[in-house]
Amino acid sequence: xxxxxxxxxxxxKEEQYPDKAVIIEEGSKGDWAYIVLQGRVKVxxxxxxxxxxxxxxxxxxxxxxMAMFQKGEAVRTASxxxxxxxxxxxxxxxxxxxxxATVSTRIKSLIETMIDRLEDTTNAITGLIGKQPGAETDGxxxx
Amino acid sequence: MxxxxxxxxxxxxxxxxxDLIVKEGDYGIxxxxxxxxxxGVTVQSGDKExxxxxxxxxxxxxxxTFLNRxxxxxxxxxxxxxxxxxxxxxxxxxxxxxxxTEPIIRYISDQILGxxxxxxxxxxxxxxxxxxxxxxxxxxxxxxxxxxxxxDVLCEYRPLDIRKTAWLKGRVRNVSLSGIGLDVGAGNxxxxxxxxxxxxxxxxxxxxxxxxEVDAKIVTVRKSGIEGRLDVGLAIVNITEEARKIxxxxxxx
Numbered sequence: 001x002x003x004x005x006x007x008x009x010x011x012x013k014e015e016q017y018p019d020k021a022v023i024i025e026e027g028s029k030g031d032w033a034y035i036v037l038q039g040r041v042k043v044x045x046x047x048x049x050x051x052x053x054x055x056x057x058x059x060x061x062x063x064x065x066m067a068m069f070q071k072g073e074a075v076r077t078a079s080x081x082x083x084x085x086x087x088x089x090x091x092x093x094x095x096x097x098x099x100x101a102t103v104s105t106r107i108k109s110l111i112e113t114m115i116d117r118l119e120d121t122t123n124a125i126t127g128l129i130g131k132q133p134g135a136e137t138d139g140x141x142x143x
Numbered sequence: 144m145x146x147x148x149x150x151x152x153x154x155x156x157x158x159x160x161x162d163l164i165v166k167e168g169d170y171g172i173x174x175x176x177x178x179x180x181x182x183g184v185t186v187q188s189g190d191k192e193x194x195x196x197x198x199x200x201x202x203x204x205x206x207x208t209f210l211n212r213x214x215x216x217x218x219x220x221x222x223x224x225x226x227x228x229x230x231x232x233x234x235x236x237x238x239x240x241x242x243x244t245e246p247i248i249r250y251i252s253d254q255i256l257g258x259x260x261x262x263x264x265x266x267x268x269x270x271x272x273x274x275x276x277x278x279x280x281x282x283x284x285x286x287x288x289x290x291x292x293x294x295d296v297l298c299e300y301r302p303l304d305i306r307k308t309a310w311l312k313g314r315v316r317n318v319s320l321s322g323i324g325l326d327v328g329a330g331n332x333x334x335x336x337x338x339x340x341x342x343x344x345x346x347x348x349x350x351x352x353x354x355x356e357v358d359a360k361i362v363t364v365r366k367s368g369i370e371g372r373l374d375v376g377l378a379i380v381n382i383t384e385e386a387r388k389i390x391x392x393x394x395x396x
Contacts, residue, residue, distance in 0.1 A: 006246045033251070054265075055258060062254045069251075099245040106232065107240050110174070110210065111248075113203040114255045117184075120196040121262040128269045 003060055003089075007035055010096065011089030017082040024064055024080040031074035032093045033064040039086030045078045047126040054122050056083060062091070066115045069100060077119050154231040158223035165204055165221040169320060170391030172234045175204040180227025186219045188267045195219060195266065207263075209234055210241075210256045218263050234395075291319040292394050298325065298347035302335050303358065309333060315347050316374070320390055323359055325375045326367060337364050337375055345377070353389045357382045 014037065017023055023034065026046060036059050043055040043063065057063055057080075067074040103111070155178070158164055164175060167187055181199050185192040198204065204221045241249070294317065299310040313327035323345060327337065335341075339361050346356040359377035367374045382390075 004250060007250050010247055055261065062251050065251050065255065096247065099247050103244050103248055104240040106237060107244050107252075109176070109201075109203055110206045110237075111252050111255065113206050114210075114252070114259050116202075117196060117206075118255060118259045118262060121259065121266055124193075124195060125262065125266050125269060128266065 003035065003037060007060075007062065007091070008089075010091045011035065011037075012092045013090040015088050015090065017086050017088065019082055019084050021082045021086075022079060023082060023086075023088060024076050024078075026076055026079040028076050029074055030064070030076060031067045033062055033068050033091045033096065034080075034088045035091060036061045036063070037087040037089050040083040041080050041086055041088070042083045043078050043080055045122060045126045052126055054078065054125055066118065068093070068096065069111055070115055071112065078122065153233065156229050156231060158227045158229070160223055160225050162223045162227075163220060164223060164227070164229065165217050165219075166320065167218065167220040168216045170216055170388045171205075171395050172208050173205055173395050174209050174232040174234065174237060175221075175229040176232065177202050177204070178228040178230055181224040182227055183222050183224050184219050185222065186263060186267045188269075192220070193266060195263070197224065204229070207256065207259060209237065210252065211260070218260060291317045291322075291324075293317050294350060296347055296350060298345055300325070300327075300343045300345040302333070303342045303344055305333070305335070307333060310346075311335070313375075315345075318390065318394070320387065320394060321379055322362070323357070323377045323379065325377065327373050327375055329366075329371050329373050337361060337373055339364065342380060343377065349389070349393050351393055353393065355386045355389050357386055 015023075023041060024030070026044075036057055038059060040059075041057050041061075041063065042053050043057065044051050044053050046052075063080050064076070067076055100108070156164075156175075158180070164182060165171070167185075177198055177200055179200065181197060182202075182204060183194055184196045184198060184204070185194050187193075198221075205217075207218050208215065244252075294315060296315050298313050298315045300313055301308065301310045309332065311327070311331050311333065313325045315323060316326050317324040325345070329337070342358055342360045344356065344358050346354065348354050357379050358381035359379045361375055362378045363374075363376035365374045365376075366372075
């Protein structure tokens, strides 16, 4: 799949990761965003009973944008790891912030609402899987 | 909708505890911003409701359907958990603002939207497997009340429990997704009494010229201010998906 030129124009750096490499770590700080240029990544979260994959993102998908557009401290809400060898682009943080600054208040509140909701939903999923009888467990994941 | 007409002003609505503001599966593209109160967002999973979020002052309801731009039913329900006031944003006004948004932001916003929809579906599936008991048994049909729109159109109705197929005439005074308020003559050619529990088929042409037919049961009967007329409240008991869609769009504040 070709990457949309709209977003390709924002790529300032390309990075390669081998399979299973951690691109973003849950709980760490950071407010820049990436795009998957080639390959796939998994979005994973720590649950009570282990690490859970909540989503898989393909070429063209942006990730890390939640911390970017959210108010307050930019903490990563989930980890993103390479699912096979992957090439990602780092998006131009300054230009993205500039673009976001021109967005109307109401559209901003829509986007921020979606981000909050996505975070709530992802947390709820982690909680649900944790409670599921017979859920896979690899035991001692600190949380 | 003409481009030249100014968009309608933002509307404020009040809800009581337990009222549904948005119902999963219904059609409608208005966006609501909470001015006061608390709102629970839930999805149906089997016969249970799973609470996705509790929203308060300043938070938004209905952003998914708006941004999705496709005519799809609401992906989650929103219910007032206490006395709640909301401001309704008309979608056409907001659509204009969205068109003026930088393409890169729209690109990212679409991605967030897609993920949110996926996650909501995922949690619905998970919930069905994960729970034996209801998580939050808050679906009580009688708690449901909807935004009711006042109108005045002619309608035809006929009782479903008699064999005659003659239609009676009445006026529709208000309509919601759950009920209809009719103004009818106390006496009628079928000598049919308007009693609680009777079910009618009602057909009407809405002001937007769409025709809707539903089956509805009498839940209230009151004497109207006018001699020989009755105010009859009916609860919808049977509605096709198509009719629900037409009503949903008509009811959009």
